[in-house]
Amino acid sequence: AQKVTQTQTSISVVEKTTVTMDCVYETRDSSYFLFWYKQTASGEIVFLIRQDSYKKENATVGHYSLNFQKPKSSIGLIITATQIEDSAVYFCAMRGLSSGSWQLIFGSGTQLTVMP
Amino acid sequence: EAAVTQSPRNKVAVTGGKVTLSCNQTNNHNNMYWYRQDTGHGLRLIHYSYGAGSTEKGDIPDGYKASRPSQENFSLILELATPSQTSVYFCASGGPGSAETLYFGSGTRLTVL
Numbered sequence: 001a002q003k004v005t006q007t008q009t010s011i012s013v014v015e016k017t018t019v020t021m022d023c024v025y026e027t028r029d030s031s032y033f034l035f036w037y038k039q040t041a042s043g044e045i046v047f048l049i050r051q052d053s054y055k056k057e058n059a060t061v062g063h064y065s066l067n068f069q070k071p072k073s074s075i076g077l078i079i080t081a082t083q084i085e086d087s088a089v090y091f092c093a094m095r096g097l098s099s100g101s102w103q104l105i106f107g108s109g110t111q112l113t114v115m116p
Numbered sequence: 117e118a119a120v121t122q123s124p125r126n127k128v129a130v131t132g133g134k135v136t137l138s139c140n141q142t143n144n145h146n147n148m149y150w151y152r153q154d155t156g157h158g159l160r161l162i163h164y165s166y167g168a169g170s171t172e173k174g175d176i177p178d179g180y181k182a183s184r185p186s187q188e189n190f191s192l193i194l195e196l197a198t199p200s201q202t203s204v205y206f207c208a209s210g211g212p213g214s215a216e217t218l219y220f221g222s223g224t225r226l227t228v229l
Contacts, residue, residue, distance in 0.1 A: 006158075033215050045159075045206065045220040052215065091158055095214060103174060104149075104218065108158040 023092030122221035139207030
């Protein structure tokens with residue numbers, strides 16, 4: 001069975017610093033996709049960034065980047081130069097390709113608070 | 117602009133009553149999903165669909181039915197609502213391909229008394 005685990009329930013950082021949020025996953029699939037989504041205080045959920053398992057290069061989008069450590073089944077989200085508006089809940093998610101299943105499995109989320 | 121719209125935004129239902137949550141997407145995506153969000157559980161998949169006329173069970177389908185009458189519309193039906201189904205429900209669309217990005221609606225807060 002596939003599983004995504006986010007052990008950090010909440011993190012607080014000071015504005016303009018760098019934060020890393022952890023995520024580990026379990027899958028038997030040889031190919032899979034890893035995603036990070038952000039849920040704002042209003043409840044809106046938006047896609048941030050994706051890592052394809054067959055790519056060695058870490059994905060980067062704006063001030064979001066990933067630390068993909070395949071041997072450790074780990075996909076950390078790094079936010080550099082944090083801003084107040086980065087305060088949100090961040091979800092890690094995975095989609096494997098086994099058995100034709102397209103289900104996206106989410107972790108339980110990490111609440112990030114960015115303080116001035 | 118492509119969008120996923122859910123209705124209603126808030127719903128209060130009585131135990132044993134029937135509840136229908138509606139979702140409409142203008143993304144022209146084949147795939148649509150219903151998730152529920154509860155504290156400590158993140159987003160859990162209830163039902164999903166690959167296209168008009170198809171519905172598939174997700175991880176927690178018990179007590180829920182789904183209907184996909186068209187490409188644009190996907191409904192979640194609670195035939196006999198129970199208090200344990202009090203939650204926030206999100207609809208999403210996605211496609212094509214396995215690397216699809218999901219686009220979420222704004223959510224429906226359902227309270228079953």
